[in-house]
Amino acid sequence: TAKLLGLPKEKELMNAGAGFSACATGDGAFYKGEQLMVVGGGDTAMEEASYLTKFASKVYVIHRRDSFRASKAMQARILDNPKAEPVWNSVVVDVLGKDFIEGLLLENVVTKERTTLPVRGLFLALGHSPATKFLQGTGLEFDDKGYVALKTRTSRTNIEGVFAAGDVADSTYRQAITASGMGCQAASDAE
Secondary structure: OOOOOOOOOOHHHHHOOOOOOHHHHHHHHHOOOOEEEEEOOOHHHHHHHHHHHOOOOOEEOOOOOOOOOOOOHHHHHHHHHOEEEEOOOOOEEEEOOOOOEEEEEEEEOOOOOEEEEOOEEEOOOOEEOOOOOHHOOOOOOOOOOOOOOOOOOOEEEOOOEEEEHHOOOOOOOOHHHHHHHHHHHHHHHHH
């Protein structure tokens, strides 16, 4: 599950396809020629923003600090791109627009000054949480991020006869195609 900001309209507008997204590769092409915002400061945010510059007229990357956490190479993709612009020391406070995003209300975390920015899409690159809470207390082992721990490159867990595949066991790729491959592995392992 993509981590969200917790804004009042967030889930409503994300479900309606009205401007919120947690996947640039899946939704980026819908925003051709628009101004967009990516929230985050890690490698994922740089990757998402870099990808979005292929479609958008401008991509703002908002980060609550005055520098990105991303690797230098990933930062360079954004800092050297004329279609990308960092928004430092800032957070998204609210979404402007009723049925779709028309802009964002931002707050500078240092000065507390609030400004608006007209954008049509908000892409969240804050990380993911595995949907494994229902497995707590079962005896399964988890890694430090909450994903089911696998013993080897197979789908085997620490419990005999229990196999894990896809997004509950993959903190690295989190893609449908890799989840499908892991599902095939799990079926073969179970057989």
